[in-house]
Amino acid sequence: MLKRQRFRTGVVITMAFALFLSIPAPPASAMSSGDAIVATFVPLGVVLGATAASYLLYKNRLAQPADAKGCLGYRGPGEFFIGGFVGAGFIPHSTWTYRVGGINYSADAMKIDPGVTGGIKLGYFLESFPYFGVEAEGSIGSQRQPSQTLAVNPPQAGATALRVPGQTLLAWTMAFHLLGRYGFYQDAEVPFGRLQPYVGIGPGLVMLYAEADSAKNFSLELEAGLRYMFTKHFGGFLEYKFSKQWSVELESQQVFLNTIGSASGRGVFDFDRHQAVVGLAYHF
Numbered sequence: 001m002l003k004r005q006r007f008r009t010g011v012v013i014t015m016a017f018a019l020f021l022s023i024p025a026p027p028a029s030a031m032s033s034g035d036a037i038v039a040t041f042v043p044l045g046v047v048l049g050a051t052a053a054s055y056l057l058y059k060n061r062l063a064q065p066a067d068a069k070g071c072l073g074y075r076g077p078g079e080f081f082i083g084g085f086v087g088a089g090f091i092p093h094s095t096w097t098y099r100v101g102g103i104n105y106s107a108d109a110m111k112i113d114p115g116v117t118g119g120i121k122l123g124y125f126l127e128s129f130p131y132f133g134v135e136a137e138g139s140i141g142s143q144r145q146p147s148q149t150l151a152v153n154p155p156q157a158g159a160t161a162l163r164v165p166g167q168t169l170l171a172w173t174m175a176f177h178l179l180g181r182y183g184f185y186q187d188a189e190v191p192f193g194r195l196q197p198y199v200g201i202g203p204g205l206v207m208l209y210a211e212a213d214s215a216k217n218f219s220l221e222l223e224a225g226l227r228y229m230f231t232k233h234f235g236g237f238l239e240y241k242f243s244k245q246w247s248v249e250l251e252s253q254q255v256f257l258n259t260i261g262s263a264s265g266r267g268v269f270d271f272d273r274h275q276a277v278v279g280l281a282y283h284f
Contacts (some may be wrong), residue, residue, distance in 0.1 A: 023066040079125040080131075083281025085239065086118040089171075090274045096164075097151075100265035103157050105257070107150035107247050110269070112169065115143030117275050123179065130192055133179040135200060141275070142170045145210075163256040167211040171273065173243060175204035175221040189232050196227040196235075206245055208271065212252040217271075220244045233283050241275040 098105045107209040119139025126132055147166040152159050177200035183193020204221040207214060226237035253267040 001040070005169060016063050023189060050105055052208030056082075064164075075097075078127040079130065079283055080283045081125075081233075081235075081283040082120070082122050083237070083279050084118070084120045085139075085237075085277040085279030086116070087239075087275055089115050089117045089143055090276075091143060092272055092274070094269055094272065096267050098162065098253060098265045098267050100255065100257070100263045105152050105156050105159060105162055105255075105265075106154075107162055107164070108153050110150060110164075111146060111148055113144040115141055117141030117277065119173075121281075123177075125179070125181070130183075131181055133181070135177040135179055136208070137175045137176075137177065138173070140170065140172045141273070142168060145169055158258065159257045159259045161258050165254055165256075170209040171243075171271075172207045172209070173219070173221070175219075175243075176268040177202040177221065177223060181227075190229045194229045196229070197225070198227060199224045204243060206243065206271075208245075208248060208250070209252050212254070213250045215248045215250055217245045227281070229257055229283070235281050235283060237279050237281065239275075239279065241273075241277065243271075243273045245271040 026240065093109045093111055096107050096110045117139055119137060121135055121137040123135035124133055145164070145167050147164065149161055149163045151161055179198055179200045181196050181198035182192075184195040186193045186265075200221075200223040202221055204219040205216070206219045207216050220243070222242040223239055225237050227235050227237040229235040248269055248271045250267045252264055254262065254264050256262050
């Protein structure tokens, strides 16, 4: 039994560090020195914290009163899980408003290319009502905003178009979800059901790093997924995520107006992000 406990703990720790190593580092040009420290050490802290919490919860789960034969019980206070995911992020065309020299230039149909995303999650389902749970999640996604020329609508101060240079946008998200799930294909190994559709909703905090500035905003986070339990402890999942931020602001954004040439101003926009991911989770 002790060997089994050590093996499962080792699996959790290995998964957590593998996920951390797979997360791309933000470009140095996108951050101040303080942001660089945060972006470097906070994801590491999240991984270490999730690993430590998982270990302590699992250890406590095993520390049940012994039965008549002296064996520890395995029935604990619910179902914990830790997992990781990778996938793609998509941002629909949107309107960015640039404030340059006291004038607002609204640029239509800003394009941002699809990119990669990855993260970790730690969650818990109630024992008394296993259809409901909670989840904490951290992820990082990188997407390219290509150089492009956009129409100014309506024209301002004689300007009808502006060009923006290319830059990389890196979004680091911390989210908390309230979860609901249902189980199909119940059996003796997985009584709740091997096939588990689920949904989640909750608040998030997003740090968006551009080449010259960063923005920190609260967000609305939604998810819907389908999990399949291969064994009692290991499951795989497919998941769709949606993140919504309102009135994000990035300072020192360079633009080229067809009337005055190069200029720098503040960009304001709503930031909607869709993600499709696949992942693995360990349940205990």
